[in-house]
Amino acid sequence: MKYESIQFERRGAGAWIILDSPKNMNSVSSTMLGELESVLKECEADSSVKAVVLTGTGSAFCAGADLKNVLSSLNHSEPGTKDFLDMFDEVCGLLRKMPKPVIAAINGLALAGGLELVMCCDIVYAAESAKIGDAHSNFGVFPGAGGAAVLPKKIGLNRAKYLLFSGDFLSAAEMERFGLVNKVVADGQLVEEVESFVEKLAAKSPLVLRRMKEVANASVDQTQDAALRHEMLHLRQHVRSYDLAEGLKAFTEKRKPEFKGY
Incomplete structure (x- = not known):
């Protein structure tokens, strides 16, 4: 275009x-x-x-x-x-x-x-x-x-x-x-x-970058306690992600991870 x-x-x-x-x-x-x-x-x-x-x-x-x-x-x-x-x-x-x-x-x-x-x-x-x-x-x-x-x-x-x-x-x-x-x-x-x-x-997980950006941006207008709760909420969601499992598996196998963004 x-x-x-x-x-x-x-x-x-x-x-x-x-x-x-x-x-x-x-x-x-x-x-x-x-x-x-x-x-x-x-x-x-x-x-x-x-x-x-x-x-x-x-x-x-x-x-x-x-x-x-x-x-x-x-x-x-x-x-x-x-x-x-x-x-x-x-x-x-x-x-x-x-x-x-x-x-x-x-x-x-x-x-x-x-x-x-x-x-x-x-x-x-x-x-x-x-x-x-x-x-x-x-x-x-x-x-x-x-x-x-x-x-x-x-x-x-x-x-x-x-x-x-x-x-x-x-x-x-x-x-x-x-x-x-x-x-x-x-x-x-x-x-x-x-x-x-x-x-x-x-080379990074697009999912983890997106979640980091969201929590970091929101933290500017939150109390520390609220920001920490927000971070923990995202972590609870993230532990079920493909990218986290792939990252840990790649670390164990001593290779570069292949992230998929979910």
């Missing part, structure tokens, strides 16, 4: 979603959101996809929303239809709830809505030259996909307020120290590093 604002590629066990509107610094448009929704649903349904990678072309990962498109959508949407904000919220929900790992590969600027897309991902790789910031305040725009609501949980309240209020862009290395970025790599090594990580994930 041909897309207008993204590329969608299968590379081994990974599904690569590449934001591809470099003249607009990969700004998010309604068209892009519709295409993202389609491919994310495809990735979720395809059991051969073991991990999803989100990256960009050109000098930006994503410089935020296309503000002209946002205003047009909000001013001209028909009653009962989705506007830009609805669509962005749905795409972010698909990323957060994807039952397999989602990796952000930040190739350049990740600002405002671009940062919010990054925060929806499970693992974040960033090129050395990447710059990351909120930037909403620079244009009097209020965030709506996690800038103010999720960023404090990711990097701490005071650091989040600094990014939100100042609109400054920080380096990938600084954001790694803040805890948002997992790994900073040389600019020319980003794709190779992420592909290697996808291969590592592909």
